[in-house]
Amino acid sequence: MSKRTPSKFLKQQTRAFDPDEIFLDSKNLPGFDKDQFEGRIEKPISHTAIWGVFFSFILITFIFLIKVTSLQVVHGEEFLRKSENNRLDHVPLFAMRGIISDRNNVPLAWNSFDDEAARIALIMTETSTTTEEMPFPHRSYILSPGFGHTLGYVSYPKRDKRGYYYQEAFIGKDGLEEYYNEILSGENGLQIVETDALGKTKEGSIVENPTNGVALTLGIDARVQEKLHTTIRDTANDFGYMAGAGAIMDVETGELLAMTSYPEYESSVLSEGKNKKLIQSYNLDKRSVFLDRAVTGVYTPGSIIKPFMAVAALAEGVITPEKQILSTGSISIQNPYYPDIWSVFNDWKAHGWVDMRRAIAVSSDVYFYEIGGGFESQKGIGIANIEKYARLFGFGALTGIDITDEKIGTIPGVWATRTTLSSGSMVFKRQYSRRFAVLQVSQTEARSSLRIF
Missing domain, CATH: 3.90.1310.10 (Penicillin-binding protein 2a (Domain 2))
Structure with missing residues (x-):
């Protein structure tokens, strides 16, 4: 019994043959021109591949247009500026x-x-x-x-x-x-x-x-400033001081003729910055080379405060210019809390009987101890008035001098007497501050004085 072959299979078996397939064999292959694709069977490109290439070109073109738009339209001006800067x-x-x-x-x-x-x-x-x-x-x-x-x-x-x-x-x-x-x-x-x-x-x-x-x-005289500095330098070296500062003012015009501080740095060395060894020595110097003591250093004013306190005493009526005070070289004050303790405050010498003019001339410490804080029968102006008149004369405030880093310092007032102190000596100092007060001020007013520290 025979089987029937499906018609679909028969169609595949009986398909037409191309001439190339009939006459193509291994003997005649060398006779073909392969560069002209002779002897090769061509297969048509599929529609899927054609559409894939088409859409790839479309995508690439779309991305290119987006990038061109971004460069030329969106960021055009920014890139133009960058190109100009380059x-x-x-x-x-x-x-x-x-x-x-x-x-x-x-x-x-x-x-x-x-x-x-x-x-x-x-x-x-x-x-x-x-x-x-x-x-x-x-x-x-x-x-x-x-x-x-x-x-x-x-x-x-x-x-x-x-x-x-x-x-x-x-x-x-x-x-x-x-x-x-x-x-x-x-x-x-x-x-x-x-x-x-x-x-x-x-x-x-x-x-x-x-x-x-x-x-x-400037109002500064270079010759005066140089002489002032060398005088401070030589005095400090001769007497073993570390540093000093000074200023000289024309009292008629208020101009500074000189203002200097010792030790100092060389301006050209710091500007150039090449001499590293010398600059390092400035930083390591214990004398604080970079400190301008004329305007930034904070020190007690010393005897320059005496004329101001004389004006205060006259204004408060505690003394007349003619009244004399005996300076035996010191005054002794008993500690109110420890009666056995006496503190002695020395004058720099015994001046004898001095009135106000004489006291200023010889710089008598005892005279100003007494008119400042009072002593025995001599009434004093008191610490509140000392602060008041010091501030009236400009102490404790900036002078406005045209140099950087000016400091104003501190003037102790009544608040300084309210500090709680434990030891007897410190208690006495608090008591003494009620009588006269040691003014801790930094004054940058130009004055014809020389201070060595």
């Missing part, structure tokens, strides 16, 4: 820092250059500023001693290894350089430098011309 460099044109001179036009701080060619280059420029051939000028200072704290020093403009400035100005760091930094600095200008694709540069137009700083003329 091609055009903004180079600062440094303003000349103002010169500082004394009352006689002696230069105390000025601008200097590395060589004569640099100086000439500066003079030849219409903008009166620096060029690439001439770096910004250095700051030079008077070589005479006594001007370190007064003048201060500066920090130079700074740039990185690629030549870009991250600090485009001179910055005053202390003294007058810091206090008057804004007017001394002036205002930098701006120049555009173009860089081509090969990295070559050429100067462009000047966008902004610099405005040079203002010159300062």
Whole structure:
């Protein structure tokens, strides 16, 4: 019994043969030109592959258009600015820092250059500023001693290894350089430098011309200041003192003729910053080289307070100018809590009978002990009035002197007598403070006095 072959199978078996399939065998293969695809059976590309390639191109085109829109439309201006900055460099044109001179036009701080060619280059420029051939000028200072704290020093403009400035100005760091930094600095200008694709540069137009700083003329006399400083220095060295400060004022005009502090630093050394060893010695010096004792140091005023207390005593009517007080060289005060304890306060010498004029002239301590705090039959003005008149004369307040870091100090008042003290000696000091008070003030008023510490 025979099986019937499915018609679908018969159709597959009886399909037509292509001529290539009939006549193609291994003997005639070498005769075909393979570069022309002879002897090869071609299979048509499927519709799926064609549509896949089509949609891939559509997707790539869509992504490209989105990116182009983002670059040109959304961020176009931002990238334009960046490209301009990459091609055009903004180079600062440094303003000349103002010169500082004394009352006689002696230069105390000025601008200097590395060589004569640099100086000439500066003079030849219409903008009166620096060029690439001439770096910004250095700051030079008077070589005479006594001007370190007064003048201060500066920090130079700074740039990185690629030549870009991250600090485009001179910055005053202390003294007058810091206090008057804004007017001394002036205002930098701006120049555009173009860089081509090969990295070559050429100067462009000047966008902004610099405005040079203002010159300062001080009331200080350089000769007087130098002499004052050397006197303080020599006195400190001869008598074993660590430091000192002094000031001299014209009493007619109020101008400072000199104000100096010892020890001091060299302004040029700190400005240049190259002498690391010397700068390190400044930091390690126990005498506090960076402390300007004339305006920042806080000390007891000493005998300069006596004339002010004399005015206070006259105003309060506790004494007349003619009344005399006996100075035997000291006064002794009994401790009210410990009667067996007596504290002796010495005068610097026995002056005998002195009235107010004489007491001021010879600087009698005993006289002012008595009119300040009272002693036996002599009435004193008391601690409250001592504070009152000290403040009336400007003690305990800033003077407004044009030097940085001025300190005002402290004037003890009645509050100082309310401190609880335990030991007998301290109790006595509290009692004594009721009678006279030791004024702890820092006074920067220019005065023709010399203080050694």
